[in-house]
Amino acid sequence: MRIQYQIKGITCLFLMLIMLVILIFPMYLYYLHNTNKWTLLSAQKAVSTINSILDYGEQANVIALSYKGLPCDRVSLNLRHEVTSIPYVRSVNLAKDNLIYCTSLFGESTFQDTPSDYVNHKLLLMPGNRVKKNHPLIVVRTSNGDTAALSGIDGLYIQTLLSQQEDDKLLLYIRVHNKWLSEGGSFLKNPSVNSLFALKSFTSPKYPFSVYAGLDFGSSLSAFLNQNKVYLFFVAIISLVLPTFMWWQLTRPISFDRELTRALKNNEFIPYAQPIVDAFHRHVIGIEILMRWHHPVHGIIRPDLFIPQAEESGLIIPMTKNLFISTAKLLNQFSLPSKFHVSINITAMHCNGMQLLYDCQEFLAMVNNSNIKLVLELTERQKLDNTPHIASLFSTLNNLGVTLAIDDFGTGHSSLSYLNEFNVKTLKIDLSFVSQIGKNSLSEHLIDNVIDLGKRLNMSMIAEGVETNEQAEFLKSREVSYLQGYLFGKPEPLSEWLLSYKNEYLK
Known part of the structure; x- marks a missing residue:
């Protein structure tokens, strides 16, 4: 039982891991794809905007070059106006022969200009x-001759x-x-x-610069975990709740009726056989079919x-x-001796409809052996009323050729009736x-009375639960015809009992 629970626990844990993989891994791949796409798009947008800013510098340069050849004192004011x-333009300068000779800041100047x-x-x-x-700037240079x-x-x-980005982790x-x-x-x-x-770069097709964009995380996993907290929270909840529910379904107590129905569907009820012997010679004259439940967990x-x-x-x-069928x-696979008794227990409930008759007819047709004598042992746990239907059925x-026996005579409902x-x-x-027997004289007197009743009614008698030779000899001395009990064989699967019987008696 403990092993079964361990197996169920491992199954639920495995299910949880599978769910985590199914729910997280595709999302992780999707996140990687989208993040790389996003950083590239961010770099492209930045390049486009910077191009527009540099275009203003280019525009200022074109205007300034229109003053080519004029002295600085005539153009400096125009440069300042630009x-x-x-x-975006903070200064405009003119250079000739690699020397800056006029600026919007200082007017006439002499600074080195190295192309x-x-x-x-x-x-x-x-x-x-x-x-x-210590204030960075970008200089746009436009040439026209010298x-x-x-x-x-x-x-x-x-x-x-x-x-100015939507995510402070985007650099x-x-x-x-x-x-x-x-x-x-x-x-x-x-x-x-x-x-x-997710580092991506994009180079301007117009100016010689590039923009690099990436997320400030040490790894893709840390980025994924940090930026998908809500999704991962719900995944964790789902991965915990569903296996827990499955564990509850697997381990919760189920109604006994449901368990019996399940066992019936899975053919877990197996016929066992216990021999019935002749009291005088101790030869096997038949078997009682007993039902055992081969449960997959409880044995x-x-x-x-x-x-x-x-x-x-x-x-x-x-x-x-x-x-009956099994x-x-x-x-049907064995040739049994003449008048071989096969006893099967029934209750009053079996007699309410016609199913018992159909079951017996099907049984006799399947065994197809006139040597087999089918005996129905009616238990006394439930009272059986003598109705016209019951009389007709019996x-x-x-x-x-089906005979009726009273099982556990004297212990239940209306045996004498x-x-x-x-x-x-x-x-x-x-x-x-x-x-x-041998312990209680009152019980021996009761047995004597039952045996005497059986003899008067000309009935055959079978004594159950015989475990010692003393009991067997006592019953034999009272002319009880048949004995059944552990002294002659314990119940075992019918298939195994038939093989043993074949090897010992049907040679």
């Missing part, structure tokens, strides 16, 4: 300028763009060659972007633990039908009397 009128510092002679990311040394216009874009605009960087600007406004040369989860269950409930629920009817199938059975009203051929002396 700064105030064109979005090779610019990526593709177009773009330069700087950590600062003369006005703000003259170039340089527009400075404040890095704060780029920083603001990079930092964006702009890269211009080997120089980087983070969403925090830091100017970097070797940032550890490769540690970001072999005695009939007194389930027969009363089966009778109360009415399941004893189909159970007995199956017993017994007949086994007996008369029909008698015509078929049964003898008077029904065509009873055999009395079975109950083991409760037999067990007291």
